[in-house]
Amino acid sequence: MSLSKHALTLSVNGSPTEVRAGLHDTLLTVLRDQLQCTAAKRGCNQGVCGACTILVDDRPARACLSLAVNSEGADIRTLEGLNDQPDMRLLQQAFAKAGAFQCGFCTPGMLVSAQALLRGKPAPDAQDVRKALSGNLCRCTGYTRIVSAVLDAAAMIRKEPVAP
Numbered sequence: 001m002s003l004s005k006h007a008l009t010l011s012v013n014g015s016p017t018e019v020r021a022g023l024h025d026t027l028l029t030v031l032r033d034q035l036q037c038t039a040a041k042r043g044c045n046q047g048v049c050g051a052c053t054i055l056v057d058d059r060p061a062r063a064c065l066s067l068a069v070n071s072e073g074a075d076i077r078t079l080e081g082l083n084d085q086p087d088m089r090l091l092q093q094a095f096a097k098a099g100a101f102q103c104g105f106c107t108p109g110m111l112v113s114a115q116a117l118l119r120g121k122p123a124p125d126a127q128d129v130r131k132a133l134s135g136n137l138c139r140c141t142g143y144t145r146i147v148s149a150v151l152d153a154a155a156m157i158r159k160e161p162v163a164p
Contacts (some may be wrong), residue, residue, distance in 0.1 A: 008072055012037065013081025021068035028052045028063035031078060039079035039108040043137075050136030053109035054078050060116045060135075079108040087157050088115055094153035095146070102140035109136045114150045122158055126151065 005020040012035060019034050028045075031037040031054070043051030045064045052063040055077040082088045091111055094100070101107045110133060117124060117132035124132070129150045130143065138146065 006069060008068060010068070010071055010076060011074065012076045013078060014075075019068065023067070023069055025068045026064055027054070027066040027068050027071050027076070030068040031063060031076075037078040037080050041105055041108065043105070048137070049106070050109040050113065050133075051106055053112045053136060055082075055112060055116060058116070058119070060113050062135075077112075079112055082112065082115060085115075087118060087153075090156045091115060091118070091150070091153040094149040094156065098145045098149035098152065100141065100145040100149040101138075106136055106138045106140075110138070110146060114153070117150070118154050118157060122154060124151070124154055 003022055005022050008019050008021055010017050010019055010030070012031070017035060019030050021030050028040055028042060031040055032042065040054050040063050041051035042064065043049035047062040047065040050062070053060050054063045055061065056066065056071070056074050058075070088111065091114055095107065095111070113133055113136055114129070117129065121128055126147050129147045133143070133146065
């Protein structure tokens, strides 16, 4: 078994980025340890908790289950790369207003998943939100305020023009 590192070029948050990764290095490890993209959290490392959720080609993905070497050519977006987008700012405001987080550990994954939902379905109902966030675990707040925050953000986004 080779433990050598391979040079890779990943597109992270809109920029081509050179990294070195072994065949077994996850995208989460590369994002956090080499690129200092720390919003994606290392939670269960089994794809269960959703704390490491990022967007890969505009779809939510678990960075702890994705191998870095398989990520070349994909458009990878972390919360750091989404923070300046108007719809993400509105989601963050809605989360704060609703008190939709306590410890904040799950919040980045929730926000990324919620943004992906709202881009595909601008007028979701509560069931749509629950389904979209079903892979994201919160151990502090429960989900009532989180679902309300996403629905409030959806209403705000529909009222404001939001660039894709």
